[in-house]
Amino acid sequence: MRTPGPNSRTLRGVAATAAVASLAVSLAACGADSDAATRTRTDAAGTVTVGALSNGAAQETTLKVSEVKSISAELPKSIAAKGTLVVGVGALPAGSPPLNFVGSDQRTLTGSEPDLGRLVAAVLGLKPVVRNSTWENLFVGVDSGKVDVAFSNVTDTEERKRKYEFASYREDNLAFEVPKKSTWNFDGDYRNLAGRTIAVGAGTNQEKILLEWKAKLAQEGKKLTVKYYQDSNATALALNSGRIDASFGPNPAVAYHVTQNAKSPDPTRNAGQFSGAGATIQGLIAATAKKDSGLAKPVADAINHLIENGQYAKWLAAWNLSNEAVKTSEVNPPGLPLDNS
Known part of the structure; x- marks a missing residue:
């Protein structure tokens, strides 16, 4: 496999x-x-x-x-x-x-x-x-x-x-993680990502999906910035400092992060999900x-x-x-x- x-x-x-x-x-x-x-x-x-x-x-x-x-x-x-x-x-x-x-x-x-x-x-x-x-x-x-x-x-x-x-x-499912104070939510439509900066892991299924959305937005004259970080700690620092709007990863990992961050100075939340199999299934x-x-x-x-x-x-x-x-x-x-x- x-x-x-x-x-x-x-x-x-x-x-x-x-x-x-x-x-x-x-x-x-x-x-x-x-x-x-x-x-x-x-x-x-x-x-x-x-x-x-x-x-x-x-x-x-x-x-x-x-x-x-x-x-x-x-x-x-x-x-x-x-x-x-x-x-x-x-x-x-x-x-x-x-x-x-x-x-x-x-x-x-x-x-x-x-x-x-x-x-x-x-x-x-x-x-x-x-x-x-x-x-x-x-x-x-x-x-x-x-x-x-x-x-x-x-x-x-x-x-x-x-x-x-x-x-x-x-x-x-995949999910977007954002600071708890953020008002942005992913509504299932890739156009909702226009103007955003999103972190994703290289070589993953979520990167494949995100880059497909980026290409579609580019065809429409809109911009989606994709960022990569060495590990989830670096991603969390970028999220807390405002250098990215959200990170995109497996829903269970986001659920774990949200649980662990709940009582920290920088709590996060799940801002929306998307099927890991893509839009059709x-x-x-x-x-x-x-x-x-x-x-x-x-x-x-x-x-x-x-x-x-x-x-x-x-x-x-x-x-x-x-x-x-x-x-x-x-x-x-x-x-x-x-x-x-």
Whole structure:
């Protein structure tokens, strides 16, 4: 696979606060063996605690979740027999807050993605085993059967459907981050960017989209200035000093920044979103299993159970990702077309 999804290069390069950055070092240390199972949080029977050990990235919330027999009955016999769900996360080497990173105990992988994997396992009546790896080895794990299903910000694409089956669970969105005091908002129309100076990461999907908008504006005699910075700390300084109007990046990264900056002298906010798949299709993030494994349907049904009973909304809210909610989990929904995968 060429990339983890249209937004993932930037997500993996997000600079965290000093405390989280130090934890990232621990993540690399505790997961040097890409096939090793990462420590999984143990909850009381019938409960799953999300946002635990998050070092301020989430609001810890305990949810009541029990096995649903009608859904667990759909599991492939081999999975039901072993009684565990091996959840793959491609968080090495540094993690991607708020999606996946080592927790404040410096041992346990936390984040919105492993949390959802544990919620789904609870509905399926299985014990979750979180297996951490590099992005490349995540797919090797799924291919080899060492990983049952990946919850790791994987974008649903038509190219990937050749080898994998999907159960969607989040929208794949980009977002604009601005100072909280800013009155500017992106309304979904590229012409709204005329006269603005926007920072973006080089070589990312969001850069591709932004440069397309810049070219369109130029044809209309309007100007959009695009700026590049070495890392997110430099981008934040430029944003706070007024040298740029906004930064454009993956919505989860923006959600994380907003959470971390909330009580700082320079709070920020989300000023609008855009599909990571572009204007013609809503990108989707999906649980990923080996094609014809028979896991996509029970996983999707488990997610829909969580949606219907409110635990899904609380999971997203805990991680400040409510703006990426889907109404329903779908099995193999339309993905990025082959010419944009």
